Amino acid sequence: MKRSFVLAAVLAVSAVVASQTAPSGGPLQLKASVAFPGVKGAFDHFAADVKGNRLFLAAEENKSVEIFDLKTGKHLHSVPGFDAPHAIVYVPENNTLLVTDSGPEDGPEGYIRVVSLDSNKIRDSIKVLAAADSAGYDADTHLMYADTGGLEAKMNYTVIAVIDVRQAKKVNEIKIDSGRVEAIQFEHSGSRMFANFRTKAEVGVFEKKDYKLLTTWPVPGAAENVPMALDEGNHRLFVVTRKPGKFFAFDTETGKVVATLPAVSRADDMAYDAQRKQIYVSGGDGFVGVYAQKDPDHYEQVGHVPSGPGAKISVFVPELNRLYVAATAEGANPAKILIYDIK
Incomplete structure (x- = not known):
């Protein structure tokens, strides 16, 4: 009986290891x-804290941010209290997350939620336009660029809210003639910012210093x-x-x-x-x-x-x-x- 039990246990462990290491091609x-x-429903974006060995995931339809062990994938914590979380920026200087939140459905406002990772709770909210969604982070300037407004807020333009992540404060806005903006990227040797104008099938090219739209690429x-x-x-x-x-x-x-x-x-x-x-x-x-x-x-x-x-x-x-x-x-x-x- 013991021998059969041990053999079964060995086979079970082997199956688990095999499932985790089998070639995926x-x-x-x-x-x-x-x-x-x-945790049910769709997810939006990840962020990682390599030094702190943490992985963060916006559980959009679960209205939470989930925290995992970066090396093992083990689930550690759940942060509730969101309406619809999307993009995440980790701020190591004060051990916080800044998370875009669309706000209540058909509500007038969206938010950048500030999460304390000391307590794993939302500690503050920065008001922005409704339907706050995607975001980009420029590590050189410590600025987060959050897409707000647009078609999901029943507006025909988008406003990028510029957030100083260390102060957790909105410092500027950029009005964009597009119903949706996605996936903002930044040059580090150069001075430009790129953004997908999703509803226009264009890439917008900006000057980072004054946010001037330089050109668009179809x-x-x-x-x-x-x-x-x-x-x-x-x-x-x-x-x-x-x-x-x-x-x-x-x-x-x-x-x-x-x-x-x-x-x-x-x-x-x-x-x-x-x-x-x-x-x-x-x-x-x-x-x-x-x-x-x-x-x-x-x-x-x-x-x-x-x-x-x-x-x-x-x-x-x-x-x-x-x-x-x-x-x-x-x-x-x-x-x-x-x-x-x-x-």
Whole structure:
């Protein structure tokens, strides 16, 4: 009896280990799939605190921010009290999170919620326009740029609220002639800011110092440009659209498209891996697309890796050589954090 029990236990452990380390194909190796029951609905964006070993996830429809152990994926805490959280910026100087929150449905206001990670509670709220959603963070200036207003707030323009993250204070606003803005990226050697004008199928190019719109670049033959990533060293900007799912590489010196490839569907997050010269795109169709940069003008899709239901949210953590993907609960199957090692 004991021998049978031990054998069964060994087989069970072996099955778990195998499920966590089985090859997923291409350059991504699934290291762990960690379930966290009780959290329902769609997710929005991640943020990571590498030194503090924490991973943060906006559980949009659960109205919470979930906190995990970055190395193991173990669920640590849940922060309630949101209406609809979306983008997250971690502020190490005061151990806080700044989280965009759309506000109540059909309400007049949205918020940037300030979360104390000492208490894991919302400690303050910065009022902005309704439908606060995506955001970008410029580490050089400690400024967060949050997309607010737009079509979801029944407005035909968007206002980017500029937030000083250390003071948790709104310091400026940028009015944008687009019903939705997504995925803001920043040059560090240069002085420009890029943003997807989602409802116009354009990329907006701004001067960071005075927020002047310098030019727009059309995204040809596609619509709903959502995620974006920047390879500043090679002067390349990457954009993925949803209608259809398509990958674009722009030359940031000319604004011209130098390459296009098919992409995963319903993409929401994308990252450029400068060390391996790869791009990772997570799609709501349950796959992660991986692209190899052969040179600045030539790209090849080298991976179409299964993820999970609604798994459009991801974050690349270069310090750990890992990609984290959030898969939503489906039926009796709970939500999961998928942790991929990158070859």
